[in-house]
Amino acid sequence: MAKRQKVISLILLLIMTLLAALAAVTSVSRYVFDREDVITGSFTNLYFSHNGSGRTVIMEEGASGYTGYLSLTAYNYDGGNISARDISYSVRLPSEGEIAAGQVVDAWGTPIKLDNADAAAATRNYTRVGFDSGKDSSTITAIGSDETLMPNETTDMLKIERSDSASAGSLTFDGESIYLIIEIVKPYRELRPFIINTSTSLVSVATSAIDTSDTHFDYPQYSVYVQTARHFSTAVENVDVASPVKIELSWSSSSPVIFDDGRFAADTADNIVRGEIPADDEEWDSVWNVTSSDGGVTVTLFLEQGSDALLYFYVTDPSSFGCTIKAWFHCNKGGVYSAEQYTLIAGAASDGKVLETGIS
């Protein structure tokens, strides 16, 4: 009997324990849930190009050295890619430390070589480069007026100053090549060194092919820059300083070369107008005109002192073409006008060749 009671008691205890456990466990059941999220932010790519490389700046002697000006256009695109952020940049000369080291180092520690040692050394002769307007930096905005991302550009006049000290010596027509540095400060710091040429010539020419989406109807676009000195008075004997200089740009090719006259007209506005080319013994006005022939085009410009002209050409057959430049000053000998050819054109060969190679 005692044994049976024990078993019954044990079973009852078991049942009660089970009930208690069920009640307890049910009461500790609870909601546990979570949600995860990941945010990934990537840095913007910087696409930047400019038309300064290889340009020739006319330097004119003053009381304290030489001064020259370069119209620099910078773009917020490169190779068809457009920067998504505004780009701010300044322009400066390499420091003495950078010249001595033969390189500049960007903010990430990446060295960028100043490979041309002669140009680096000649840069020491220059005392200052900056925006002629006096501002510290220039900005290319990424967002257009319609609030969409768009290719954009800014053009600023750079003022370049050179010493004429004993160590620097005098500048000649042959001039020198020097380094300038575009220092991008936004969206992040990058350094873009490039080389320009300087000369005491009265006329300079430079070309560049901008490899961008700016390609015109799929034809490679060539930009030709023509700059004239701010003072013609020291130029040629009997020169009429009030008269413009006559520039003739001739392109030859096996297929047509297109001059963008509409763009030139829009860019130059009222400074120079399209008109009849005056004869050499007539008074010269600031006019321009263009004549075309099979596979060739000739643009004639009459540019005043201190002109900075930019012309766009589209080459339909980039495998074979050539471009030459000629210049004439208007001279006044006893009331008789004549055109005296000027061959010391900086940026061109002695025969006036500017370009004669195709695009590979």
Add this chain to the structure above:
Amino acid sequence: MSARIRNKKLIFGAVAVVCSAVAASVAVAVTYAAYRSEVLSGNSASVAGAVADYVRGDAVRNFTEPIEFEQSDSTGGIVISDLSPGDVFDYSFSVNGYRESSGGTAYNQVLLRITCEFSFTYAYPVQESGDAVVIEHVPLSAVAYESRRVSVVFMHDYGTAAATTMDAEQTANAGDVAYRDPDAGVDWKVTQHADESGMLVQKFGFYVPPVSSADDEGASNSFAFRVSLPENNVGSGMEDYSEQFRLTVNMKITAEQVLETSVGTTA
């Protein structure tokens, strides 16, 4: 076999049965809770229970510039491009005690304890000897910790007049989380600890009470974090690899029901 031995066997058997019963009950209860959780995390508004809804907010660059973000196909996370060194990047989000859907609104009906957990990693390429490039991962800190400056701050009541930056402190233990509880005198606070890999993990917590309206106290909880991206002098790198620069923010928001029974809170 003696009666004493038989009694011992009986007791051992009874204990084994009791243990099995308890284990089975726990299994049943947990399974039931998981089922309830899954039901509630769906879009059904007809099931009442625990609701803590994480809602993505807006991203703003440099305090004023809205950022449109995309959703990653692979991770489902947010992808933001066009950041720059030195940018200040704000991201807002909410953890609400209700969930709105086309079927109606489900409200939280239990007391939930919410833990918000974050880690911020800034990665950039570094050129080693030769052309070798390695990606350096830098954890961003919410406190001045070792050599790190404060790069991340958290705000509560974001978007309201009561928006306030939370204090932050370094802690030794991963489990040290401050759960905001005005009744207990616990204010908003971010705790940060470094895990074994050196990753910095920031946490803060709060409670979501049962609510019956989106306007109820504790129903809507809006937050934001602000990340000050390093300037581009953090180290050496290669400009050609700028597209590899990444800011990664991992977020995990956990809701646990608080049981107000004799067992006590069991979170």
